[in-house]
Amino acid sequence: MPARLSNGLFFSEFLADNSGRNAFDTDGDGRANKADEFVEIQGFKNSAISLDGIELWSAKRGRLYEFGNSDTVPAGGTATVVGQYDGTPPPGFYDAGLPDNNRNQGFLEDGEANRFDTLYLVDTNTGEFIALAYGDPPQTQALPPGFPGTTNVGSESFNSDVPNGVPIQRDANGDLVEGGTPDPGDTGPVCYARGTLILTDRGARRIEDLEIGDHVITWDNGAKPVRWIGWQKVPQADLDQSARFRPVRIRAGALGCGLPVVDLIVSPQHRMLVRSRIALRMFGAAEVFVPAVRLLELPGIVRDDPPGAVQYYHILLDGHEVLTANGAPSESLHLGPVALASLADEAQREIAALFAGRSLAGQTAAMARPAPNRLSVMRLIARHRRNGQPLLQVPVDDDLARSARQSA
Incomplete structure (x- = not known):
């Protein structure tokens, strides 16, 4: 089962090292590159979950994104943070504002060939946080400077020695697996x-x-x-x-x-x-x-x-x-x-x-x-x-x- 916060939020998918011929164009701007890397979270509840006070962190890169007080994960839906989203993000997507001069570095740390990082989802209202370590192999890391979490309520790790442009997703059992095609977000017209x-x-x-x-x-x-x-x-x-x-x-x-x-x-x-x-x-x-x-x-x-x-x-x-x-x-x-x-x-x-x-x-x-x-x-x-x-x-x-x- 996924590690999750008390409010039900958990990591459902992420894409690191989005490069090469398999690179995925998350924002649909016609350019598939490392700015399209993303982290998606989801809720276990069948009702909306407030994202007020929720922050996304990385052990190596510090705070990646801070959600607003009116942001929510809708019932049965997701929230996806993208390194750089060109244009207006659709509902459920959030632009982390990766600077143009960091596009080659990417939004997330690569997770292959002896590289690694840990993602954290933090509820600053309670101090709870969950951790997802990935890498080849994943490593135990110290918390980043300024980290607001105080209580670890769940941790996971995954060996992410996967080809470039391949996401890490959940299977039907809730386990992390090497994905096929990235599948961020649940958006679009309902009709x-x-x-x-x-x-x-x-x-x-x-x-x-x-x-x-x-x-x-x-x-x-x-x-x-x-x-x-x-x-x-x-x-x-x-x-x-x-x-x-x-x-x-x-x-x-x-x-x-x-x-x-x-x-x-x-x-x-x-x-x-x-x-x-x-x-x-x-x-x-x-x-x-x-x-x-x-x-x-x-x-x-x-x-x-x-x-x-x-x-x-x-x-x-x-x-x-x-x-x-x-x-x-x-x-x-x-x-x-x-x-x-x-x-x-x-x-x-x-x-x-x-x-x-x-x-x-x-x-x-x-x-x-x-x-x-x-x-x-x-x-x-x-x-x-x-x-x-x-x-x-x-x-x-x-x-x-x-x-x-x-x-x-």
Whole structure:
């Protein structure tokens, strides 16, 4: 199990010595170099965790980053500190401000060929800290000058003799392993692709044909009015440059119970409902939300390679709800701070005007279903795959599924 602070934060991935032909372009600026090195942290809790007072340190390089008092790790999300992020970092990413004259030195100490370092995550509010030593081999090191931590609550070490540009990640058991492709952050729009069939009180309708005031069928609260419909087009160039926006295609029947009834295309961070006995045993809840990007290891779920731009649509209701899309259960837009920040400025202004004089509490309240953190989701998917169990083990409401099939 990962070493973690009392608030649940732990190291989930890091990339050191980002150089050579395998170098990764974290910020998507077209240049892959040592300024793209990063450290990602995650939380064990299924609720947001404040980063107020949290600092990232290195034994050799001192303090690497200090989070702000309004920064958070969202439920099921991550926070990624990048050496130098050109442009405005997306939600969940933070620019450590590595000076240009230090780009060749890099953000993190190399961890191969007898080189080593130790990363620390410190809660300055309590003095707690965790340590992650890496290197070839890892070494025991003295705490750096000015270090604010007073109580070590967990330590890990990893022999990082890995090729340049290869990250250290967590596997489904929570162990540190040599990764394949770096996978920092959980960001991007949460939405359906054009053409998705949404179940309404008038049958399944294409999402692009829905209007404000139309009623969609929710799993928990019957027919609910659409408060806002938004859309954004992701150009082909952006899709080619970053997988963060490339859609996920869930082929017909891939979730189980014959669902979806036709291929469903969603953004990577769009959450699908998993309903299974495995989820019940793991989380005490049979139904949980899982981002589509975390399902890619399962048969019939793949990264889509569209021939051109992708048009994504958002559906906002009075609260977070489970909808039926191409016959499969999925989510409406949950307007938390990260999701709101991922929307275009115009969309944010539209929503602000829509809710003028009214509280957004229903939008920022608890989600319609639990959203486990990424490590827990990895374990969930690994167990489903190992046991050959579908993600939807219990048939969904027959009337909802039948209506979707008739309209598909």
